[in-house]
Amino acid sequence: MADKIPDLHAEVRAGTGKGAARTARRNGMVPGVVYGGGADPVALQLDFNKLLTRLRKGRFMSTLFNLKVEGHDDVRVICRGVQRHVVKDLPTHIDLLRLKRTSRVNIFIPVEFINEDECKALKTGGAILTVVRNEVEMNVLAGDIPDHITVDLTGRTMGDVIHISDVTLPNGATPVIADRDFVIANIAAPKVLAADDEDDEAAEVEADAVPTTDDAEGDKA
Template sequence: MAIYKVDAKLRDDVGKGASRRLRREGRVPVVLYGAGRDPRNLTLNHNKVLRLIEDEGFFSSIIEFSADGGAKQKVVLKDMQRHPAKPVVMHMDFMRVDDNQELVMNIPIHFLNADKCPAGKVAGIVIDYQMHEIEITCLPKDLPESFDIDLAEFEVGDSVMLSDIKMPEGVKAMAFVRTEDEDYDEVIVNTATVMDTSDDEDVEEPDVDVPTVDEDESGEDADSDEEKDSE
């Protein structure tokens, strides 16, 4: 698993006005909390943040975090707010990690060989991805980077359920932790039929009365206009 390093700066000024000033200076307001310690207000370099979030693993990995050159801490990213229209990160929340306390994280699913599977070559059939990540709980040392699902032999009518995913030792799917129903399960991917409307009968357009002008009447109107002009 890749190791992500984040160097932050401490900040004392808080509030909307202070956050706007920081963003204008190319900094991202950050809150660090958790592990039974007081929250801290910090900032990160915005350009470095943009490079980090290009990597999918950044969102589901343990991050090595330090502030003003201080002691390194293990953290995970818990929330990030983006600008609705611009490539700007508005705010980030990081949570300190306790090695002896379980985390709850969303881990991405990677679907392999989808372009080669039998189901993907059948006309009118699409592969329906119903989940793209799995919420899990585990100790930090057991945190998986991703889940890989190989669709090389995926046929029409097949499906992959959450219960089909073999969790690494020490990792549990939160969907099963929360429910008391032993038969509960969730679909991760299956196949769906695309409705073909190409053979549908042509829809008749409603008759619309289009007003016409009688040639004689138009001539009379034209003559009357000429008489008015001559007067």
């Protein structure tokens, strides 16, 4: 299970409203608010450059953070909204939601593939593991977030398609997309082999299209 949740540093923002927000932005900060969790909302501000770096890494909205604010206890939060400048597309405000350990949250979990050496198609058959999803959005407990989802390749054969239903999921974790059995990966034939098969099929079609000697003589008659 995940034992290291990334820290998100913030400061308490003096004042609220548009004036205080503009002052924060002039000082290189992004105004925001943290709310929920049975406590009063707190106006915050975050360093613009550090926040922008986090946003550009991706998955910010589905990452659980440990919010650190001087004078306040650390609390787990998830982002529930980022307002952006309509022209520059830069962050202008951020909304954070406090979570209890028993809260459930949607978050992307990385997929890890193991035992490739136990898959003959991959080890000696020249097959290729084609990963369709290297992470899956899961609904999990905030206090029990898995590091990864494990896909065991032992005994897999050429042409196998691995669906989410084929994977043993961590306790308490369920896919957010629950109404269809989506594909995680497949074990595909080598491209050269696949191309040879296509060439053979094309040659067979071409051969069928060429008239035989008997057919040609019959046409002349």
